[in-house]
Amino acid sequence: MAVIDLANPTRFLRIVDRVLPWLIATTVVLFAVGLYRALNAPDDYQQGATVKIMFLHVPAAWLGMFGWALMSIAALGTLVWRHPLADVAGKAAAPIGAAFTFICLVTGSLWGRPTWGTYWVWDARLTSMLVLLLLYLGVLALYWTAEEPGRGARAAAILSLVGAVNLPIIKFSVDWWNTLHQPASVFRLSGSTIDPSLLTPLLIMALAFTFLFVTLHLAVMRNEILRRRVRSMRLMQAQEVRA
Amino acid sequence: MSLGPHADFIVAAYAVTLFVVAALIAWVLLDYAAQRRVLGNLEELGVTRRSQREG
Numbered sequence: 001m002a003v004i005d006l007a008n009p010t011r012f013l014r015i016v017d018r019v020l021p022w023l024i025a026t027t028v029v030l031f032a033v034g035l036y037r038a039l040n041a042p043d044d045y046q047q048g049a050t051v052k053i054m055f056l057h058v059p060a061a062w063l064g065m066f067g068w069a070l071m072s073i074a075a076l077g078t079l080v081w082r083h084p085l086a087d088v089a090g091k092a093a094a095p096i097g098a099a100f101t102f103i104c105l106v107t108g109s110l111w112g113r114p115t116w117g118t119y120w121v122w123d124a125r126l127t128s129m130l131v132l133l134l135l136y137l138g139v140l141a142l143y144w145t146a147e148e149p150g151r152g153a154r155a156a157a158i159l160s161l162v163g164a165v166n167l168p169i170i171k172f173s174v175d176w177w178n179t180l181h182q183p184a185s186v187f188r189l190s191g192s193t194i195d196p197s198l199l200t201p202l203l204i205m206a207l208a209f210t211f212l213f214v215t216l217h218l219a220v221m222r223n224e225i226l227r228r229r230v231r232s233m234r235l236m237q238a239q240e241v242r243a
Numbered sequence: 244m245s246l247g248p249h250a251d252f253i254v255a256a257y258a259v260t261l262f263v264v265a266a267l268i269a270w271v272l273l274d275y276a277a278q279r280r281v282l283g284n285l286e287e288l289g290v291t292r293r294s295q296r297e298g
Contacts, residue, residue, distance in 0.1 A: 106256070232292050234290075236291065
């Protein structure tokens with residue numbers, strides 16, 4: 001089967017129906033293992049037990065950014081290639097990415113109070129992450145308020161591409177500016193600075209969250225395709241009544 | 244497992260995450276059920292999509 005065959009919504013729905021149970025099972029197993037390892041991980045020598053918040057905060061941050069990257073690629077598909085599923089993929093990623101960004105901000109705030117002594121500072125990393133959440137809300141507003149879905153899709157695609165500028169700002173904010181937020185500690189050229197006893201559960205939790213994201217994304221895409229079918233059938237029904 | 248003096252913050256972080264993820268899953272499931280129901284009703288009324296007619 002060629003990749004282009006996935007562009008057919010009916011075939012895509014058939015594939016989603018087949019892979020979703022496996023994705024759900026894998027996600028559940030990964031969360032069971034990840035949470036067990038996270039909750040039994042040793043305390044950090046400086047932060048104590050609050051390091052357990054890291055197992056939620058860091059994967060949520062990665063996936064909040066991953067969601068926007070996915071929307072940017074989908075935006076290219078919508079604007080350049082007019083791929084039938086590109087807009088569906090972009091629209092489906094927005095609420096999930098927004099939810100993960102929200103989790104990142106709230107858990108970061110709850111982690112900041114005991115470790116920094118404050119829930120919030122207008123630091124470059126925190127502010128750029130808040131901007132990401134606001135961008136997500138902007139895209140969702142464009143999708144939900146557009147009277148004509150096509151116009152909403154194009155506007156959302158343009159905002160997705162423009163908003164992609166924020167991704168390197170988030171990533172490198174801790175290097176470009178003097179921030180309260182710590183610099184990168186997992187993916188570094190010189191290797192991770194996190195002890196393996198904390199790094200292993202973090203990576204398992206990151207994998208679990210990634211599977212959750214992919215599972216939800218495919219399920220929301222399926223719902224969106226069905227919603228468009230309903231709309232198309234209602235239009236046909238209205239035309240028949242008028243004729 | 245001891246959560247130390249900042250247990251409230253740890254529990255709150257896990258509770259918020261659980262709530263948001265559960266809300267997302269519930270929304271997806273309810274939306275799927277709603278779309279299937281409406282599609283079923285339209286099909287019962289004999290309404291078809293253009294692509295189905297052409298096929």
